[in-house]
Amino acid sequence: MGVKSKYICNPTILVVPVKCTLTEEVLIVGLGEVGGALFELFKEHQDFSVYGFDTDQQKMHRIVGQAEVPNKVDVLHICYPCVEQEKFVQTTLEYMKKFKPGLTIVESTVPPGTTGQVYELSKSSVVHSPVRGMHKSQETMKKDIQFWCKYVGGTPKEAADAAREHFEKLGLKVKVLRGPVETELAKLFETTYRAWMIACFQEMHRISRRFKADFNETVDMIEDVHRVRFNKPIHYPDVIGGHCLIPNTELLLESYDSEFLRLILESNEKRKVEIMDGDIRMEAEKVKARVRVLESDLALKGKAGLTSS
Numbered sequence: 148m149g150v151k152s153k154y155i156c157n158p159t160i161l162v163v164p165v166k167c168t169l170t171e172e173v174l175i176v177g178l179g180e181v182g183g184a185l186f187e188l189f190k191e192h193q194d195f196s197v198y199g200f201d202t203d204q205q206k207m208h209r210i211v212g213q214a215e216v217p218n219k220v221d222v223l224h225i226c227y228p229c230v231e232q233e234k235f236v237q238t239t240l241e242y243m244k245k246f247k248p249g250l251t252i253v254e255s256t257v258p259p260g261t262t263g264q265v266y267e268l269s270k271s272s273v274v275h276s277p278v279r280g281m282h283k284s285q286e287t288m289k290k291d292i293q294f295w296c297k298y299v300g301g302t303p304k305e306a307a308d309a310a311r312e313h314f315e316k317l318g319l320k321v322k323v324l325r326g327p328v329e330t331e332l333a334k335l336f337e338t339t340y341r342a343w344m345i346a347c348f349q350e351m352h353r354i355s356r357r358f359k360a361d362f363n364e365t366v367d368m369i370e371d372v373h374r375v376r377f378n379k380p381i382h383y384p385d386v387i388g389g390h391c392l393i394p395n396t397e398l399l400l401e402s403y404d405s406e407f408l409r410l411i412l413e414s415n416e417k418r419k420v421e422i423m424d425g426d427i428r429m430e431a432e433k434v435k436a437r438v439r440v441l442e443s444d445l446a447l448k449g450k451a452g453l454t455s456s
């Protein structure tokens with residue numbers, strides 16, 4: 148990785164050693180919402196030669212064309228979902244064996260201990276570096292990856308330093324945590340925490356309805372405090388959708404048995420049925436409108452704070 152020396156042979160005079168920067172050979176495996184965006188980011192950067200691989204051949208050829216993946220790469224980015232930990236570890240080990248990377252970066256959201264297992268079984272440099280972003284389009288995902296600080300946890304420690312250098316070269320901000328178990332939990336907590344809060348609003352909505360209270364009015368006091376103390380965000384009590392919050396809660400629950408986590412899933416299943424009632428939907432929509440106003444007010448306040456400091 149990084150700067151390597153290359154020798155240019157001039158047959159008439161002598162062999163001239165020339166130091167130049169060779170491109171890093173990067174392979175992205177799993178070219179979905181995350182991998183596809185990462186592939187584009189690396190492609191736009193002259194310091195990298197990027198290759199892509201996906202089990203979906205059609206998708207792969209649409210994104211990467213007919214380019215052959217070399218037998219050995221500098222950095223391997225793992226971007227396919229982890230549905231089952233053992234299978235994910237085995238699949239990742241197979242890709243590492245096949246492409247012999249100097250560094251493997253697990254971008255996927257994985258249960259705690261997954262990256263550590265990959266290291267124990269491969270004894271090869273591996274880091275976990277979770278992705279934050281929302282895939283409204285590939286462009287928004289690329290922007291999110293560039294906006295958020297890229298957390299890294301590595302085994303051994305030197306692997307984290309190499310990953311930092313790699314991401315910084317791509318122009319990303321990087322923060323290194325103690326190890327991969329910290330980044331694995333950080334990602335799961337970041338999403339599960341939001342799911343927890345939404346489930347809490349689902350339950351408060353149920354309680355309000357039981358007493359025939361106007362839920363939109365009952366949350367006004369929480370909002371009033373949040374506008375001053377920033378410690379009680381409001382969420383609207385709709386079904387938790389998307390493909391992060393609930394799957395990540397399930398991933399965490401598989402590795403840590405928790406009544407708390409189960410409650411999120413149960414509440415959300417209940418809400419799927421409840422929301423079919425027109426009144427419940429309308430009440431949730433009212434709070435949704437309130438949340439929009441609150442978030443935009445706070446964003447404006449934040450901007451004003453930044454410009455006045």
Ligand SMILES: NC(=O)c1ccc[n+]([C@@H]2O[C@H](COP(=O)([O-])OP(=O)(O)OC[C@H]3O[C@@H](n4cnc5c(N)ncnc54)[C@H](O)[C@@H]3O)[C@@H](O)[C@H]2O)c1
Binds near residue numbers: 203
């Ligand atoms: N999409 C998001 O908004 C988002 C945000 C943050 C984190 N994540 C995490 O990033 C990871 C990837 O998510 P995604 O949304 O890009 O998934 P995705 O479903 O959009 O894409 C996954 C891709 O991987 C391919 N794939 C599956 N198994 C493979 C294998 N064994 N070998 C090669 N390719 C394989 C699939 O064909 C697919 O193209 C997940 O762990 C997810 O939780 C996603």
